[in-house]
Amino acid sequence: MTLAELQGLLHGRITGMVPGREEELTEEVLPRPPLEALERVEIYARMYLYRLVDAVAEDVPHTARILGHDAFVKVVRDYLRAHPSRSPDIGQVGRHLGAWLRTRERLRPDLPDLALLERARSEVRTALDAPVAGAEALQALPPDTLPAARFVFVPSLRVLRLQHDVRRLWDVLEQDAGESPAPTPGETTVAVWRQEFKVFHAGLSELEARALMIAREGGSLEEVCAAFASEPDPAQAAFKTVLSWFADGWVAAVTSQGA
Amino acid sequence: MVPFLGHGIGLRTKHFPDLLEQGRRADWFEVITENFLNVGGRPRAVLEAVRADRPVVLHGVSLSVGSVDPLDVQYLRDVRALADAVEPAWVSDHLCWGTFGRHNAHDLLPLPFTEESLAHVVSRVTEVQERLGRRILLENVSSYLTYAASTLPEWDFLAEVARRADCLILLDVNNVFVSATNHGFDAAEYLRGIPVDRVGQFHLAGHQDLGTHLLDTHDAPVSDPVWRLYRDAVRRFGRVSSLVEWDDHIPPLDEVLAQAERARAFEKTVLEGEAR
Numbered sequence: 001m002t003l004a005e006l007q008g009l010l011h012g013r014i015t016g017m018v019p020g021r022e023e024e025l026t027e028e029v030l031p032r033p034p035l036e037a038l039e040r041v042e043i044y045a046r047m048y049l050y051r052l053v054d055a056v057a058e059d060v061p062h063t064a065r066i067l068g069h070d071a072f073v074k075v076v077r078d079y080l081r082a083h084p085s086r087s088p089d090i091g092q093v094g095r096h097l098g099a100w101l102r103t104r105e106r107l108r109p110d111l112p113d114l115a116l117l118e119r120a121r122s123e124v125r126t127a128l129d130a131p132v133a134g135a136e137a138l139q140a141l142p143p144d145t146l147p148a149a150r151f152v153f154v155p156s157l158r159v160l161r162l163q164h165d166v167r168r169l170w171d172v173l174e175q176d177a178g179e180s181p182a183p184t185p186g187e188t189t190v191a192v193w194r195q196e197f198k199v200f201h202a203g204l205s206e207l208e209a210r211a212l213m214i215a216r217e218g219g220s221l222e223e224v225c226a227a228f229a230s231e232p233d234p235a236q237a238a239f240k241t242v243l244s245w246f247a248d249g250w251v252a253a254v255t256s257q258g259a
Numbered sequence: 260m261v262p263f264l265g266h267g268i269g270l271r272t273k274h275f276p277d278l279l280e281q282g283r284r285a286d287w288f289e290v291i292t293e294n295f296l297n298v299g300g301r302p303r304a305v306l307e308a309v310r311a312d313r314p315v316v317l318h319g320v321s322l323s324v325g326s327v328d329p330l331d332v333q334y335l336r337d338v339r340a341l342a343d344a345v346e347p348a349w350v351s352d353h354l355c356w357g358t359f360g361r362h363n364a365h366d367l368l369p370l371p372f373t374e375e376s377l378a379h380v381v382s383r384v385t386e387v388q389e390r391l392g393r394r395i396l397l398e399n400v401s402s403y404l405t406y407a408a409s410t411l412p413e414w415d416f417l418a419e420v421a422r423r424a425d426c427l428i429l430l431d432v433n434n435v436f437v438s439a440t441n442h443g444f445d446a447a448e449y450l451r452g453i454p455v456d457r458v459g460q461f462h463l464a465g466h467q468d469l470g471t472h473l474l475d476t477h478d479a480p481v482s483d484p485v486w487r488l489y490r491d492a493v494r495r496f497g498r499v500s501s502l503v504e505w506d507d508h509i510p511p512l513d514e515v516l517a518q519a520e521r522a523r524a525f526e527k528t529v530l531e532g533e534a535r
Contacts, residue, residue, distance in 0.1 A: 003370075006406070006408070010368065011359035012359075014364055014366070030406065043404075043472070043474075047366060085362065085365060088334045091293075126298045197304070
């Protein structure tokens with residue numbers, strides 16, 4: 001057996017992707033009392049599963065707690081078959097879990113959203129640092145270039161479109177404050193961000209969510225303001241929202257072609 | 260060779276408050292490379308604070324140098340960028356494999372000790388060293404199985420990789436003990452098989468005895484037999500930087516630092532004894 005064939009044989013068994021092939025494994029791996037060859041391979045298979053279960057649980061501790069240990073292990077085992085790790089960083093192994101949970105049946109319906117929120121918080125915690133711009137960056141632009149001004153956001157900002165509002169559920173679990181509340185269905189946009197080392201999340205109104213989406217996709221300040229056209233005082237509503245982005249440290253820079 | 264840094268510990272999240280807010284320090288710190296690739300926030304701040312007044316070493320777990328998969332060039336670029344930023348005293352990883360078909364098992368799987376593996380690993384280490392622009396240290400792993408195909412003892416394989424690829428060795432004393440117990444070879448023979456001029460660092464860690472085998476768990480103090488083997492290693496290899504790894508059930512910083520101090524005391528006893 002070549003090195004490639006041997007690695008394929010062992011890797012398939014350890015990760016559970018290629019079950020069986022016991023005869024070949026018994027030929028390639030030596031037994032040594034008190035363990036048979038397959039028992040020795042099994043040591044690695046157990047470590048594979050539980051190492052990755054631990055890594056995913058670190059990302060989504062509340063999701064893991066709601067499921068309970070045995071169910072969480074089963075969920076992660078199935079998830080790994082659909083999404084085997086492709087990254088050298090074990091911390092990335094759970095990055096598709098929330099979206100994948102949507103494909104599972106017989107789960108608490110808001111569990112995928114809780115997992116998405118937890119994963120986003122985990123990503124934001126270690127996202128790359130970036131300088132943060134204050135509102136003066138906008139004020140410093142020549143007035144005639146303001147409509148064309150565009151925002152560059154910090155890498156530690158995430159915006160989630162969830163199918164349930166899981167903020168209260170997250171609070172209860174985080175504070176260990178008794179029974180989990182019932183699922184709250186309904187589309188919710190949540191921003192997740194970091195200031196210094198602390199991670200925050202907050203719900204966004206539909207208007208703000210739309211404005212933020214425009215801005216993050218490279219829209220101009222004029223286009224961002226247009227999102228508030230239905231408000232009684234559109235300019236004030238837009239101004240207040242944009243200022244809050246600066247105050248929360250979401251903006252890394254403001255650019256304007258004319259500046 | 261690499262410089263002597265003293266007796267260090269692994270940089271772990273649990274100790275961040277002690278390190279960042281109280282300025283506690285070991286002689287030097289080893290960081291898990293992958294935990295700091297393209298990372299900001301508190302981990303990066305702690306790394307920079309520690310690096311400002313102590314040597315740091317990058318210790319990878321995902322190089323998968325023995326894998327038949329192509330080398331992950333982006334990963335190597337990221338490691339090089341981190342090394343350029345942090346200026347570690349050296350960069351290390353493991354003599355093992357962990358990926359197949361680009362699927363990472365996140366484990367340190369043992370290689371068969373054959374001429375085919377040897378040629379494969381040597382060419383890969385050579386390429387890694389070129390891409391990183393530096394010599395690396397390769398660590399012996401703990402193992403729980405051996406292959407029928409192996410034709411060389413592990414120590415000869417490790418020594419030959421180091422010689423042919425001109426890399427250095429991170430000798431994990433605990434791993435030697437664990438594997439010697441699991442496979443029934445003589446740990447002293449292992450030490451005798453490793454060339455003195457290639458060892459740049461020692462690892463020390465705790466393990467668990469599961470009855471049927473020893474498991475390299477890094478969740479306990481260094482055991483007495485491993486301390487004895489460490490003294491043998493100091494006797495053979497002389498003054499080499501040591502590093503205590505503690506990755507699970509991590510105790511307060513003082514307890515980990517005490518293990519590093521114990522390594523210092525054992526080293527002193529051995530070296531002063533030799534000098535007399």
